[in-house]
Every structure is written in C-alpha cells, then in structure tokens.
Amino acid sequence: AQTVTQSQPEMSVQEAETVTLSCTYDTSESDYYLFWYKQPPSRQMILVIRQEAYKQQNATENRFSVNFQEAAKSFSLKISDSQLGDAAMYFCALGRGQGAQKLVFGQGTRLTINP
Amino acid sequence: DAGVIQSPRHEVTEMGQEVTLRCKPISGHDYLFWYRQTMMRGLELLIYFNNNVPIDDSGMPEDRFSAKMPNASFSTLKIQPSEPRDSAVYFCASRGSGNTIYFGEGSWLTVV
Numbered sequence: 001a002q003t004v005t006q007s008q009p010e011m012s013v014q015e016a017e018t019v020t021l022s023c024t025y026d027t028s029e030s031d032y033y034l035f036w037y038k039q040p041p042s043r044q045m046i047l048v049i050r051q052e053a054y055k056q057q058n059a060t061e062n063r064f065s066v067n068f069q070e071a072a073k074s075f076s077l078k079i080s081d082s083q084l085g086d087a088a089m090y091f092c093a094l095g096r097g098q099g100a101q102k103l104v105f106g107q108g109t110r111l112t113i114n115p
Numbered sequence: 116d117a118g119v120i121q122s123p124r125h126e127v128t129e130m131g132q133e134v135t136l137r138c139k140p141i142s143g144h145d146y147l148f149w150y151r152q153t154m155m156r157g158l159e160l161l162i163y164f165n166n167n168v169p170i171d172d173s174g175m176p177e178d179r180f181s182a183k184m185p186n187a188s189f190s191t192l193k194i195q196p197s198e199p200r201d202s203a204v205y206f207c208a209s210r211g212s213g214n215t216i217y218f219g220e221g222s223w224l225t226v227v
Contacts, residue, residue, distance in 0.1 A: 033214050035215070035216075037218075042220070043152075043204055043220070043221050043223070044218065044219075044220045044221065045206060045208075045218035045221075046218075047215060047216075047217065050214070050215055052214070091158065095214065095216070101146060101148075101163060101165075101170070101210070102160055102163070102171070103148075103150075103158075103160065103216060105157055105158040106157075107157055108157070
C-alpha cells in the first residue's frame with residue numbers, strides 16, 4: 001500500500017524565519033514523484049514544488065526547497081523567509097503509477113505565520 | 116492559459132436531489148481526475164480518465180456516484196440521489212505531458 005504521513009498537524013513560525021514541514025511516505029515502486037501542495041483558506045490546491053524520485057538533487061523553487069532522503073523515505077519542505085501569505089494547509093503527496101497519475105495525500109499540516 | 120475550471124463553486128441542495136458538478140480541464144491535458152476532500156477522510160481520488168476513457172473508478176464510493184467525460188474539454192460528476200454525507204469539496208484536476216497534476220478551485224457541496 002502507498003501511504004503518506006505528515007506527523008505535524010500544526011506548525012507556526014515568525015515572519016521572515018525559516019520553517020520545515022515533515023513528510024514520510026511508503027511505496028514499493030521505484031518510479032514515483034513527490035509533491036507539496038498549498039491550500040489557503042480559499043481551498044484551492046496550489047502546487048508548491050515537486051521532486052522526481054530518480055533525481056537525487058533536491059528541488060528548489062524560490063523560497064521553497066525540499067530535503068529528499070529516498071533511503072529514509074522522507075520528503076520535508078523548507079520555507080525560508082516566511083511571509084504572511086504562506087499561511088495555509090500544506091499537503092505532501094505521492095504520485096504513483098506511470099506518469100504519476102494517482103496522488104496519495106498526507107493528512108496536511110496547518111502553517112501559521114506570526115507577524 | 117486558463118487553469119482547470121469548475122462549476123458551480125458552491126452548491127446547497129436537499130437530500131435526495133440530483134447534483135451535477137462540471138469541469139473543464141486545461142487545454143491539451145489528457146488526464147482528468149476527480150477528488151473529494153472531507154475532514155474525516157482527507158483528499159481521496161474518486162476516478163480518473165485518460166483521453167476521455169475512465170481508467171480507474173475504484174474510489175467512487177457507491178452507485179449513486181457517476182462520472183462522464185464526453186469530450187476532451189468537459190467532464191461531469193453526478194450524485195443521484197444526494198445524501199448529507201456527500202457534503203464535501205470536490206476537486207477536478209488535469210495533467211498533461213508533464214507529471215504534475217493541476218487542480219481547479221473546487222466545488223463546495225452541502226447536502227441538507
């Protein structure tokens with residue numbers, strides 16, 4: 001079975017500080033993708049960053065970066081210079097199957113930014 | 116480019132009524148997905164299509180739910196008859212040649 005676990009239901013950080021959100025996963029497949037999605041109060045699911053399992057180099061998108069540890073099946077998200085607009089639910093997702101057709105989501109982490 | 120477009124954004128209906136949710140995927144995308152989000156179960160994949168053909172509907176909860184994709188630019192998710200436990204946010208999403216799935220803004224369904 002494919003599973004994704006986010007062990008932090010809630011996190012908070014001071015504006016301009018750095019925060020790391022944790023995610024672990026389990027899969028028996030060798031070809032898979034990992035994603036972080038952001039869900040603000042509007043409930044829209046917004047892609048933050050993605051990582052191909054076959055790439056050892058960690059993905060980076062501006063202030064967002066990941067720490068992908070395949071052996072440990074860990075995929076954490078680091079947000080640098082946190083901004084008020086970063087406040088949202090963050091979901092880690094595992095894309096499985098050819099071309100990552102099916103996404104399995106974690107339970108989410110609610111991130112609060114303190115001004 | 117326009118993203119995934121869903122309608123209606125919000126719907127309140129009475130138990131027993133038919134509900135139809137609509138989706139227009141991103142142009143050129145050949146995969147379309149329907150997800151449901153609830154507090155209890157989180158985000159669940161209901162069904163997905165490839166080139167308008169349903170590939171996996173194992174997530175559809177029961178026979179009251181049906182989905183169609185008559186052409187590459189339109190899909191519907193229908194619930195008949197609706198029940199209060201169907202209240203959720205329903206997301207449509209699509210994927211093209213890359214491996215990233217893009218979501219619509221969701222349809223908030225409340226069944227009273």
